[in-house]
Amino acid sequence: xxxxxxSAPMIQGIASPNVVVDPQKFFLGTRRMRFAxxxxxxxxxxxxxxxxxxxQTGILAGLELRVQGTITFGGTIGTTTMGFRWPxxxxxxxxxxANGQSNLxxxxxxxxxxxxxxxxxxxxxxxxxxxxxxxxxxxGTLALASDDWGTSAGNVAAPGxxxxxxxxxxxxxxxxxxxxxxxxxxxxxxxxxxxATNLEVAITWATQTQILSALGGAATFASALxxxxxxxxxxxxxxxxxxxxxxxxxxxxxxxxxxxxLSSGTNMVLLPGVGTGRQLLRLLWNVYTGAEPNPxxxxxxxxxxxxxxxxxxxxxxxxxxxxxxxxxxxNIRTAGVDLGILWGLGLHDFASQFALRDVVDEGATSxxxxxxxxxxxxxxxxxxxxxxxxxxxxxxx
Amino acid sequence: xxxxxxxxxGAQQPSYGVAAPTQGSAVPAWRSGLGRELVDPGNPLFxxxxxxxxxxxxxxxxxxxxxxxxxxxxxxxxx
Numbered sequence: 001x002x003x004x005x006x007s008a009p010m011i012q013g014i015a016s017p018n019v020v021v022d023p024q025k026f027f028l029g030t031r032r033m034r035f036a037x038x039x040x041x042x043x044x045x046x047x048x049x050x051x052x053x054x055x056q057t058g059i060l061a062g063l064e065l066r067v068q069g070t071i072t073f074g075g076t077i078g079t080t081t082m083g084f085r086w087p088x089x090x091x092x093x094x095x096x097x098a099n100g101q102s103n104l105x106x107x108x109x110x111x112x113x114x115x116x117x118x119x120x121x122x123x124x125x126x127x128x129x130x131x132x133x134x135x136x137x138x139x140g141t142l143a144l145a146s147d148d149w150g151t152s153a154g155n156v157a158a159p160g161x162x163x164x165x166x167x168x169x170x171x172x173x174x175x176x177x178x179x180x181x182x183x184x185x186x187x188x189x190x191x192x193x194x195x196a197t198n199l200e201v202a203i204t205w206a207t208q209t210q211i212l213s214a215l216g217g218a219a220t221f222a223s224a225l226x227x228x229x230x231x232x233x234x235x236x237x238x239x240x241x242x243x244x245x246x247x248x249x250x251x252x253x254x255x256x257x258x259x260x261x262l263s264s265g266t267n268m269v270l271l272p273g274v275g276t277g278r279q280l281l282r283l284l285w286n287v288y289t290g291a292e293p294n295p296x297x298x299x300x301x302x303x304x305x306x307x308x309x310x311x312x313x314x315x316x317x318x319x320x321x322x323x324x325x326x327x328x329x330x331n332i333r334t335a336g337v338d339l340g341i342l343w344g345l346g347l348h349d350f351a352s353q354f355a356l357r358d359v360v361d362e363g364a365t366s367x368x369x370x371x372x373x374x375x376x377x378x379x380x381x382x383x384x385x386x387x388x389x390x391x392x393x394x395x396x397x
Numbered sequence: 398x399x400x401x402x403x404x405x406x407g408a409q410q411p412s413y414g415v416a417a418p419t420q421g422s423a424v425p426a427w428r429s430g431l432g433r434e435l436v437d438p439g440n441p442l443f444x445x446x447x448x449x450x451x452x453x454x455x456x457x458x459x460x461x462x463x464x465x466x467x468x469x470x471x472x473x474x475x476x
Contacts, residue, residue, distance in 0.1 A: 182403065185398035187403055187404065249399075250406055281404070355404050359405060392406070
């Protein structure tokens, strides 16, 4: 049979012009581009969802989100307290879908901020002064120096902290959304240079009751927040008459899920979506204790956690941490930031030291699970886990 | 950098470029081997071989056959 005509090849499931996969030539010829995906616009409102279709340009590696504006307390402040979902979980969910792959990113703001610190060891929150649970902290807040968590003259809006007085509080937060798993080699990035490409970002904002654990009886609350989105893309160079792209054979996924019913003793959290062709890069989680509307993160210390491990199959347990403090210390060593002391985050990190060696092949690890032994039963306890995975993108040629 | 080199996932992709004329055709493997190239008219070695064959092969063709008293000889040599 004669060779068939090679009509539009497919990259990541969409038709594309003729291109050649050659990372080296791509990196020599490409140009980093940063441009507006969404100009500064008022959000629909707390509890609602804003969406935007991204520009179909180049190779999409990341998104930069800014949320800024004001929150205003009026009337008589009384006992008004910000909850621990403030400020990062003002983003209740951020979802990114690309080329039919729904929810490449589907997680809360705290997950995004924590992963930014984990994936970029240059970031350090040491010395950035923020209030947390009513005390000033200079480490472990996961705050950037550019963050404004809510400031009105000398008063602040801070997690787990009473709001001192009525007034208009300025807010300014930025988040990095990692479309690619690695911002250097762009593995996991998305081919956006096609009219067939469909890139959508949807942000569901937290409700008022989620960010405020208490509002004084005679107090009022209003918000005037805006958001803007910047696309971080790379141009597709033409080398020797052909378009050249990096390795686009995998997608990068970062997704949250929640599980309740926690108690003292060993808690076992099975990871959803485990399957052949997927690699687990990192697993991040924290546990909340306390009834709504004020659940608080449980610090990652030996006082709260006994043994922590991850396991698969019947009882294969490759890594065991004797207690929460040991995992907290390991996380400080690999991430360079204290994830656990304030936000209670724990991290199984398979990608930061040597990914080729350490990443978990989900095709060979059935019933992959996180196991943690809680010293005491949390009140209405629940955990939010975030999985970072790579999986094979649909390809054809 | 390929995903398989960094994360151990994702086979290295084929080129998405236009396929070569024979790519994807039902072509026996030997036809693209070494022997195929030597009989290619585009190969200078082919024509060198042709000249050598004419020069020395003709000499080899020269010979004679004796049938009783008769002798039959033939040669491409013009001398």
